[in-house]
Every structure is written in C-alpha cells, then in structure tokens.
Amino acid sequence: MAIILEGVKKIYPGTTEPVMEDFNLTIKDGSFTVLLGPSGCGKTTALRMIAGLEEVTAGKIYIDGADVTTVDPGARNIAMVFQNYAIYPHMTVRGNIEFGLKNYKITKAKIQERVNGVLAQTGLTDLAGRMPAQLSGGQRQRVALARAMSKSPMAFLMDEPLSNLDAKLRSQMRSELIQLFDALGVTFIYVTHDQTEALTMATDIVVMYEGRIMQQGTPQEVYENPANIFVAQFIGDPGMNVLKLKNEAFVGFKPRALRLVRPANGDFEIAGQILTREFLGHEYMYTIDVGCGRIVLRTGQMIDAGTTHTFYADAADLCYFDKNQNRTFEPQQAKVVQVFHVDE
Numbered sequence: 001m002a003i004i005l006e007g008v009k010k011i012y013p014g015t016t017e018p019v020m021e022d023f024n025l026t027i028k029d030g031s032f033t034v035l036l037g038p039s040g041c042g043k044t045t046a047l048r049m050i051a052g053l054e055e056v057t058a059g060k061i062y063i064d065g066a067d068v069t070t071v072d073p074g075a076r077n078i079a080m081v082f083q084n085y086a087i088y089p090h091m092t093v094r095g096n097i098e099f100g101l102k103n104y105k106i107t108k109a110k111i112q113e114r115v116n117g118v119l120a121q122t123g124l125t126d127l128a129g130r131m132p133a134q135l136s137g138g139q140r141q142r143v144a145l146a147r148a149m150s151k152s153p154m155a156f157l158m159d160e161p162l163s164n165l166d167a168k169l170r171s172q173m174r175s176e177l178i179q180l181f182d183a184l185g186v187t188f189i190y191v192t193h194d195q196t197e198a199l200t201m202a203t204d205i206v207v208m209y210e211g212r213i214m215q216q217g218t219p220q221e222v223y224e225n226p227a228n229i230f231v232a233q234f235i236g237d238p239g240m241n242v243l244k245l246k247n248e249a250f251v252g253f254k255p256r257a258l259r260l261v262r263p264a265n266g267d268f269e270i271a272g273q274i275l276t277r278e279f280l281g282h283e284y285m286y287t288i289d290v291g292c293g294r295i296v297l298r299t300g301q302m303i304d305a306g307t308t309h310t311f312y313a314d315a316a317d318l319c320y321f322d323k324n325q326n327r328t329f330e331p332q333q334a335k336v337v338q339v340f341h342v343d344e
C-alpha cells in the first residue's frame, strides 16, 4: 500500500502554531518506512493522520492513489500498534486476537483458522490459553501485533512499540519485526526516536525535525551521505563532528574518521588535548578540546588523557556543508573557528 501526504498542514485545536505545514511525504508500497526524529518533531501526529485518527488542517492523504483525507480510520485497511500495547487483561491470548475479529462477517471456522494462523506466525501457539498477566513484556507486545495482523491489513502503523521493553528484548523484537515484515510483504510505517531501530529495520528512513523532513533515504544513504548538518549530527553514535569555518561554511567528519597519523590523502588537521577517555569494550571514545570547542574520537588506540596531539582526517572522510547547513561538494579550505552543534 503506497501512502502519500501532500501539502499537509496540522494545527491542533486550541493552538495557533502549526505542528507541520506543507508536509510532503511518499511512502513506497511494501517499504519498511521509519519516521525518525527527536521528541516533539511531529512523528506521532503524522502517523495518526495517516491512520485517520487525527484530522488534517489542510492538504491531502492518498492511499494507493485514492484520496482518503476524510475517510474513517476503520475503512483505511490499516492496523495500528501503540507504545502501550492495549491488550485486554481479562482475556486470554486467543481471546484478545479473536476479539479484534468479532465484527467481521466471517464464519466461526474461518475465524479460528485465521486466529490459529496468526498465533503460529507470531510464535504464540503454545501461549494461546494464557492471560496477559502471565506473559513477559515482549510476549504481550507480540499479542498486540498478532491482534493487528488478524485483520490482514495492507499497512501496519507502529508508534514506538518497543520503548517499554528492556534492551535485550528490544533487540530480539527488532529481528522478529524484520522477519514479520519479510513474511507479510505489506507496508510498515514505524515511528521512533531511536536511530538504532531505524538503521537496523528500515528500508526507508524519514528524518524529521520541527515538523519538517530533513532527509529521506535508505539507512545507508542517511548514514553515509547526510543531506545537512542536522542529519549528520543526529545519525551516528555519536554523530558527526561539525566545525564552523571562517568563511561561514562547515566541515564534518565522523568520530571514527579522525587519525593520529597523517594519512596519504590527509586534507584536514587540528590540534587538541585529550580530555576524557571512555572504554566501550571493543574501542575507546575520547573527547578532545580543540580550543574552539570539543570534538569526539572513536578508536581502538589507547591514548592518555591530558596529552596533546595533532589529529588528521582523510579527504574522502570529510563532508562539507554550506552556510545554510546543507551538504555541498565544494571543498572549503578556510580556517576552523568553532565546533558547531545544531542546537547552538
């Protein structure tokens, strides 16, 4: 199911500032599209408008070419799974899944067939008779997914469905969701502010900030080729180091791109003092005071805090941004004047 938002504007009742304006987004049929961005950027709002749970103030929403802007949520053939998976505590796993189908005009036998199929697909067959209180967080989340799946929707909308799970379960559910996506072959739209979730699961990432789309692309594209400084600093662990130059342009490089030895194609150097060292298991993360601010280095090399070095970057690892903070492919040779962060 392909979904298009065209010139969408949203002002919540009782407020005057639009959450978004002239918002244009195309979600490809069969994609796993992740809406990624910091808190308050409008991810949930966008998702709820697609589901029909929130009205648009202006603009249009199309599903597979049809204008659904004023179509009821129930008639959009979309299932939504929320952060606080609303499953009924007084019903068994099977009961919860059946409940979603009770208004469907299909025979009892057909319902059972469908419920059994969904239970098997989500690995819940052996737990069908249990009550929600007897399940782990991950299993409950799977019940919510199973209930959404029972209606055979053409698209799944998920709003931070893993945020209540611990780190280990989250990573397990990520691979389960990827398998589910591969098996179902329908469109997934997934909202998160967690870039790991986005990079691991998405076929398409939409990076949002303050109601605007900063970049849309594959995980590789947004990671390797950020379109602007916001994306460069938002994606990565941590994001790119970005330095403001005397000519108002910017140069950026990833924390792993800094070297202690001048590379053959060395195009950038900066002196600095190691402030802190953090051991990450397979490598170290350092903060470096470069005079006009702090940058971050990740390397397997052991360096002592307090020591001063010249750090280098290879020309191929440099990203340039113009004075409007958009990517430019014109190399900039001006002097560094400031370490730059988007929120400054």
Ligand SMILES: Nc1ncnc2c1ncn2[C@@H]1O[C@H](COP(=O)(O)OP(=O)(O)OP(=O)(O)O)[C@@H](O)[C@H]1O
Residues within 6 Å of the ligand: 012, 013, 015, 019, 037, 038, 039, 040, 041, 042, 043, 044, 045, 046, 193
């Ligand atoms: N019902 C509402 N009435 C008024 N303003 C709202 C309402 N819901 C959301 N907003 C505002 O709209 C903006 C976008 O909110 P939204 O919930 O879409 O953000 P989000 O990207 O999902 O954030 P988070 O990651 O925190 O869930 C925020 O500034 C928020 O305060």
Ligand SMILES: [Mg+2]
Residues within 6 Å of the ligand: 043, 044, 045
């Ligand atoms: Mg939200």
